Amino acid sequence: MIQLAGTALVGILEEALDRHGKSPQAALQVLMSVQRALHHVPDEAVEYLSSRLSLPPVRLRGLVSFYSFLSRTPQGEYVVHLSDNITDQMRGSRKLGDALCERLGVRLGETRSDLRTSVHRTSCIGMADQGPAALVNYRPVTRLDDQRVGLIADLINARVRLEEWPPEFFRVESNIRRSDVIFRKPIEPGAALRASLDRGGKNLEAWEEDLAPTDARRHQLERGGAETLKEIYRAELRGRGGAGFHAGIKWQSVREAARDDRYVLCNADEGEPGAFKDRVLLTDFADMVFEGMTVCGHVVGARKGIVYVRQEYAYLHDHLQGVLERRRARGLLGTNILGSPLDFDIELHFGAGAYICGMETAMIKSIEGRRGIPRRRWPLPVHQGYLKAPTVVNNVETFACAAAISARGGAWFAGIGTPQSTGTRLFCLSGDCERPGTYEYPMGVTIREILRDCGALDAQGIQVGGPSGALINRGDFDRAVCFEDLPGVGAMMVFGPKRDLFDAITNFALFFQHESCGLCTPCRVGTTLLANYVKKFERGVGSPVDIAEVKHISSLMKNMAHCGLGQSASNHLMDSLQKFPHIWESRMKTQEFVPAFDLDWALEEARSLTGRTDPAAHLPARP
Amino acid sequence: MPTFYLDDSEIPFTDGETILEAAMSAGRYIPHLCWRPELEPHSSCRLCTVTINGRPFSSCTQPALKGQKVECDTPALLAMRRAVIQMLFVEGNHHCPCCEKSGACKLQATAYLLGMQDSHFHHRFPVRMRDLSHEGVSLDRDRCIRCEICVRASRALDGKNVFAIHGRGIESNLAVNSPSGLLKGSAISPDDAAVRLCPTGALIAKGRGFESPIGLRAYDREPLSSIELREYQARRAVHD
Numbered sequence: 001m002i003q004l005a006g007t008a009l010v011g012i013l014e015e016a017l018d019r020h021g022k023s024p025q026a027a028l029q030v031l032m033s034v035q036r037a038l039h040h041v042p043d044e045a046v047e048y049l050s051s052r053l054s055l056p057p058v059r060l061r062g063l064v065s066f067y068s069f070l071s072r073t074p075q076g077e078y079v080v081h082l083s084d085n086i087t088d089q090m091r092g093s094r095k096l097g098d099a100l101c102e103r104l105g106v107r108l109g110e111t112r113s114d115l116r117t118s119v120h121r122t123s124c125i126g127m128a129d130q131g132p133a134a135l136v137n138y139r140p141v142t143r144l145d146d147q148r149v150g151l152i153a154d155l156i157n158a159r160v161r162l163e164e165w166p167p168e169f170f171r172v173e174s175n176i177r178r179s180d181v182i183f184r185k186p187i188e189p190g191a192a193l194r195a196s197l198d199r200g201g202k203n204l205e206a207w208e209e210d211l212a213p214t215d216a217r218r219h220q221l222e223r224g225g226a227e228t229l230k231e232i233y234r235a236e237l238r239g240r241g242g243a244g245f246h247a248g249i250k251w252q253s254v255r256e257a258a259r260d261d262r263y264v265l266c267n268a269d270e271g272e273p274g275a276f277k278d279r280v281l282l283t284d285f286a287d288m289v290f291e292g293m294t295v296c297g298h299v300v301g302a303r304k305g306i307v308y309v310r311q312e313y314a315y316l317h318d319h320l321q322g323v324l325e326r327r328r329a330r331g332l333l334g335t336n337i338l339g340s341p342l343d344f345d346i347e348l349h350f351g352a353g354a355y356i357c358g359m360e361t362a363m364i365k366s367i368e369g370r371r372g373i374p375r376r377r378w379p380l381p382v383h384q385g386y387l388k389a390p391t392v393v394n395n396v397e398t399f400a401c402a403a404a405i406s407a408r409g410g411a412w413f414a415g416i417g418t419p420q421s422t423g424t425r426l427f428c429l430s431g432d433c434e435r436p437g438t439y440e441y442p443m444g445v446t447i448r449e450i451l452r453d454c455g456a457l458d459a460q461g462i463q464v465g466g467p468s469g470a471l472i473n474r475g476d477f478d479r480a481v482c483f484e485d486l487p488g489v490g491a492m493m494v495f496g497p498k499r500d501l502f503d504a505i506t507n508f509a510l511f512f513q514h515e516s517c518g519l520c521t522p523c524r525v526g527t528t529l530l531a532n533y534v535k536k537f538e539r540g541v542g543s544p545v546d547i548a549e550v551k552h553i554s555s556l557m558k559n560m561a562h563c564g565l566g567q568s569a570s571n572h573l574m575d576s577l578q579k580f581p582h583i584w585e586s587r588m589k590t591q592e593f594v595p596a597f598d599l600d601w602a603l604e605e606a607r608s609l610t611g612r613t614d615p616a617a618h619l620p621a622r623p
Numbered sequence: 624m625p626t627f628y629l630d631d632s633e634i635p636f637t638d639g640e641t642i643l644e645a646a647m648s649a650g651r652y653i654p655h656l657c658w659r660p661e662l663e664p665h666s667s668c669r670l671c672t673v674t675i676n677g678r679p680f681s682s683c684t685q686p687a688l689k690g691q692k693v694e695c696d697t698p699a700l701l702a703m704r705r706a707v708i709q710m711l712f713v714e715g716n717h718h719c720p721c722c723e724k725s726g727a728c729k730l731q732a733t734a735y736l737l738g739m740q741d742s743h744f745h746h747r748f749p750v751r752m753r754d755l756s757h758e759g760v761s762l763d764r765d766r767c768i769r770c771e772i773c774v775r776a777s778r779a780l781d782g783k784n785v786f787a788i789h790g791r792g793i794e795s796n797l798a799v800n801s802p803s804g805l806l807k808g809s810a811i812s813p814d815d816a817a818v819r820l821c822p823t824g825a826l827i828a829k830g831r832g833f834e835s836p837i838g839l840r841a842y843d844r845e846p847l848s849s850i851e852l853r854e855y856q857a858r859r860a861v862h863d
């Protein structure tokens with residue numbers, strides 16, 4: 001059946017199957033392994049895997065076509081993904097990318113004819129505090145500059161193995177610039193679990209005598225979970241992944257669900273451009289995150305947890321596995337945790353490049369080995385989630401907070417922050433600030449205080465909470481970051497006084513167009529229409545009619561889109577129209593409508609295909 | 624029987640029914656394209672959006688609740704539905720006058736129903752692969768609105784698995800489950816529910832062109848809404 005590389009190919013495929021298993025849920029993991037080994041997923045591989053995984057080829061091809069890091073056609077043996085967030089662009093990533101392509105003799109998005117290398121652009125890879133950054137064979141290379149780019153080109157041209165590249169290329173800093181009560185002194189591994197188990201009563205004698213010891217221990221376990229749930233409620237812990245839903249309510253629903261198979265999923269997709277705090281947590285506080293998941297397992301009665309890690313963070317695989325191994329060895333994971341009847345274990349699951357997979361029901365589908373398309377709203381994951389079982393989905397930071405709460409009590413946590421936003425929060429500062437990195441503050445901190453600490457008081461604007469959040473100007477700097485005022489994940493991209501914010505909104509509009517899953521009409525079509533309007537203004541031929549149209553489409557998407565992506569994909573445009581109207585007005589040539597269609601622009605494709613740049617390849621400019 | 628309010632009318636419902644189903648039973652038509660009574664709801668076209676306390680929900684998936692006040696035919700919602708239909712038109716290539724489905728096309732009929740006068744937005748003029756390889760069925764992807772009715776119908780009603788969606792976002796497309804990716808060699812047959820239920824001219828059974836002349840086709844003779852309401856109520860009568 002396999003003709004090309006014959007047994008070598010089969011060997012690679014079998015190895016991937018051995019590593020990830022042959023269940024349908026393994027499909028995406030297997031394909032990503034194949035991609036890494038062969039730099040694409042050839043049709044022969046799809047055919048072979050289809051019979052081994054008992055899934056139709058069309059289903060596997062569907063995965064390859066959906067996830068950005070999978071490709072059907074060969075990419076380079078050295079595949080470079082340049083992070084294309086606005087913060088990368090602000091530090092010259094586009095020029096560096098061009099230089100890299102030139103030195104490699106390859107065009108962006110195409111593979112060199114000797115199959116040695118290919119260079120692509122990708123959405124923010126979670127290194128906004130140390131960009132411009134790129135992934136080389138899925139390993140992050142940070143702080144790109146002319147010199148580094150030149151060296152990378154030389155190393156690729158000389159076919160030097162990544163293991164022999166200068167290790168400092170791959171250095172990723174946590175850049176924790178400020179810590180507060182939760183992360184200044186992380187809890188000892190096991191402390192949160194022990195506290196949770198102890199809440200059920202410390203010794204068996206206290207239990208009624210007519211219970212057999214195993215039953216008594218089960219009751220103890222049960223009561224410990226119930227008591228810890230009360231602490232979570234007392235803490236008023238709200239989700240850190242975006243929506244701010246109360247964790248206690250979620251946990252209780254799953255705890256009370258009528259099925260015995262329950263799951264705890266940790267959302268480490270962190271796809272919001274400019275966000276990187278989950279990367280820092282997984283790097284420096286993985287124990288706390290896993291412990292929070294295990295405490296959750298105790299509370300809700302789950303035996304299995306899964307962390308969904310974006311592919312951009314797959315370089316953390318060995319580190320995370322190591323922490324899990326250590327926890328198993330210490331009796332903090334596995335069966336009979338800390339000698340109790342509690343069984344719980346954690347698996348890692350990796351994405352393959354799709355922002356939408358951070359949306360919880362899309363993430364569930366992705367973990368099931370499917371395309372990451374959001375499900376319909378009902379039933380909720382707490383009733384029917386992963387494999388239709390009751391499922392808790394929480395953000396990485398939410399689990400870390402839960403561990404702290406179990407160890408130190410709900411009242412302690414509730415005493416930090418504001419009445420409706422308890423605890424602290426991690427902020428990711430990037431862009432035009434002197435000290436980019438991660439900052440922990442109690443909830444309710446003002447923007448001004450953050451800007452002072454990171455050295456950005458001269459900022460003209462900040463994108464708070466990533467592109468789907470809010471673009472604010474100086475008038476908002478005294479606002480507080482908390483659920484009552486400025487919510488959203490803690491990503492803050494700072495724009496200094498000299499920046500043209502139109503570059504930022506252009507970047508965001510293209511981001512949403514690229515990341516829309518395509519399920520629903522308003523978002524699938526709307527993100528493209530909006531991106532085209534932004535491009536029209538970029539060319540300087542916008543008009544008030546077009547602005548009215550942008551507002552119209554935006555309101556349509558807010559009201560009619562199926563999920564949060566489409567509903568928030570135009571926030572940055574609306575905010576910029578309100579807070580920075582001049583960036584739009586300066587791009588209007590006329591008060592009259594000008595058609596987007598222009599004969600000369602229409603020739604652009606022909607020009608680029610034929611490589612023509614000479615004047616004769618252009619039509620005379622419009623009068 | 625519990626009831627809820629759809630605009631000003633009181634609509635009875637049974638437990639577990641969605642707003643759309645209850646409305647259809649009561650003779651109130653809510654425009655929809657991706658919903659079919661015999662299939663699991665999909666909530667992708669978003670035409671059926673209604674608001675409850677000002678918050679939007681797709682009525683094809685939202686369960687009816689006792690006493691709830693649902694707004695459906697407000698001017699704002701009607702305008703938004705029209706815009707969604709316009710989006711579907713500019714996304715593809717819909718040349719109604721030369722389409723075999725004209726007059727029996729739900730997309731076209733819904734556009735009429737919603738009073739669409741023009742396509743308003745910029746046309747995208749996509750070029751997607753057309754598939755004429757099969758002797759009995761043709762697929763024109765430029766007319767496909769990705770409602771996935773064929774995907775669901777092929778699995779649930781035909782007991783096959785002929786279709787899937789590939790790609791992402793605006794580039795997503797209907798894919799065919801066959802070794803070559805073409806209809807020829809797939810399990811499709813012209814009598815499949817997948818073909819029959821396609822609401823547009825994307826999937827067409829070949830060899831039946833102009834069985835009835837333009838002007839005398841299904842929705843030329845009777846409005847889409849009254850046909851569908853009648854069919855739905857007949858279906859309910861059988862199933863209850």
Ligand SMILES: Cc1cc2nc3c(=O)[nH]c(=O)nc-3n(C[C@H](O)[C@H](O)[C@H](O)COP(=O)(O)O)c2cc1C
Nearest residue numbers: 239240241267270271358359360394395398564565
């Ligand atoms: C488009 C989109 C992307 C999202 N991305 C993430 C993400 O990367 N990480 C995350 O924790 N939550 C993300 N969310 C929110 C999740 O859907 C979900 O609310 C969250 O994981 C729940 O955890 P929490 O309650 O602890 O915040 C996203 C939501 C949407 C709509």
Ligand code: SF4
Nearest residue numbers: 517519520523563566
């Ligand atoms: S809003 Fe966008 S991302 Fe969400 S379901 Fe619709 S198309 Fe997909």
Ligand code: SF4
Nearest residue numbers: 767768770771773821
């Ligand atoms: S071919 Fe028809 S039924 Fe299938 S997705 Fe397209 S429009 Fe819907």
Ligand code: FES
Nearest residue numbers: 655666668669683
């Ligand atoms: S009919 Fe409800 S979303 Fe399509």
